[in-house]
Amino acid sequence: MKHRVMKTSAGVGLRLQHLSAVLEDRPSAAWFEIHPENYLANPHAAEMLAEISRHYPVSVHSVGISVGSATGLDRTHLYRVKSLIDAIDPVLVSGHLAWSTHEGEYLNDLLPLPYTDESLDLISDHIDEVQDVLGRAYHLENPSNYLGFTGSTMPETAFLNEVVRRTGCKLLCDVSNIHVSAHNLGYDARRYIDELPGEAIGEMHLGGFEMEMEPSGSSVIIDTHARPIDPQAWDLYAYAVSRFGPRPTLIEWDSAIPAIDVLLREAAKADAIAVAVLEETRHAVAV
Ligand SMILES: [Fe+2]
Numbered sequence: 001m002k003h004r005v006m007k008t009s010a011g012v013g014l015r016l017q018h019l020s021a022v023l024e025d026r027p028s029a030a031w032f033e034i035h036p037e038n039y040l041a042n043p044h045a046a047e048m049l050a051e052i053s054r055h056y057p058v059s060v061h062s063v064g065i066s067v068g069s070a071t072g073l074d075r076t077h078l079y080r081v082k083s084l085i086d087a088i089d090p091v092l093v094s095g096h097l098a099w100s101t102h103e104g105e106y107l108n109d110l111l112p113l114p115y116t117d118e119s120l121d122l123i124s125d126h127i128d129e130v131q132d133v134l135g136r137a138y139h140l141e142n143p144s145n146y147l148g149f150t151g152s153t154m155p156e157t158a159f160l161n162e163v164v165r166r167t168g169c170k171l172l173c174d175v176s177n178i179h180v181s182a183h184n185l186g187y188d189a190r191r192y193i194d195e196l197p198g199e200a201i202g203e204m205h206l207g208g209f210e211m212e213m214e215p216s217g218s219s220v221i222i223d224t225h226a227r228p229i230d231p232q233a234w235d236l237y238a239y240a241v242s243r244f245g246p247r248p249t250l251i252e253w254d255s256a257i258p259a260i261d262v263l264l265r266e267a268a269k270a271d272a273i274a275v276a277v278l279e280e281t282r283h284a285v286a287v
Helices: 016-025 043-053 075-088 117-134 156-167 175-185 189-195 231-244 260-286
Strands: 010-013 032-034 058-062 092-096 099-102 105-111 138-141 170-174 201-207 210-213 219-222 249-252
Touching (some): 117 156, 138 201, 175 219, 175 231, 231 260
Parallel strands (some): 010 249
């Protein structure tokens, strides 16, 4: 039976190596998130995904819809993603506040952009177009940052608030990205969360990261998605739940990917934290 409502509990990233195990074992996952780019040239995997989507809620997270591209959206790619979306009818569609294509060339990374009136116009126009083509709300994800732009004229949170106001899009709040950016750029992660429009947040992400020491003695956190969630990210997640309430939350793990049971244990931990935060909040209100 198809579940039409995304549960507020935690889901896990479904990667190609998990497809057979999920179809055979039907693990008790609340929902799965997929990258459509992994299925567009793989009809066998797309068939398996269609079967999985009949039994689990699926969220589509595109890493190739480049809403920040100064040379325009890649409409060929957008319409290919739309075909997959039409086939599996996901409960949620998301992508990054970034650019990864330039004049038709795919770049290997999600690249940042300066927060200015000009980029606000560009991103808002692109999100309007994406939402028109897909016929559904797009969830825009905050990036992990390693360097600030001296050309930015507003903070990232002001930029996101204005994009939401102009386009009616939703936000995907990546809690780990906030921790990474706050460390690397030297701002307060909790204050960042306080500045987000809570009612627009339709999903949260949690992913593993690693700290590297620079020759200068300072440290930089790299958003590797290759290890368990860090205790500091769990703490920030608890704060985000206290601020926004529970939201569907994804455990992101994109390289050195473990067996699905490991991901499900991380998802259960996210659920337990959310329950504990809500209990605490209820207790605080009652007292
Ligand atoms: Fe993320």
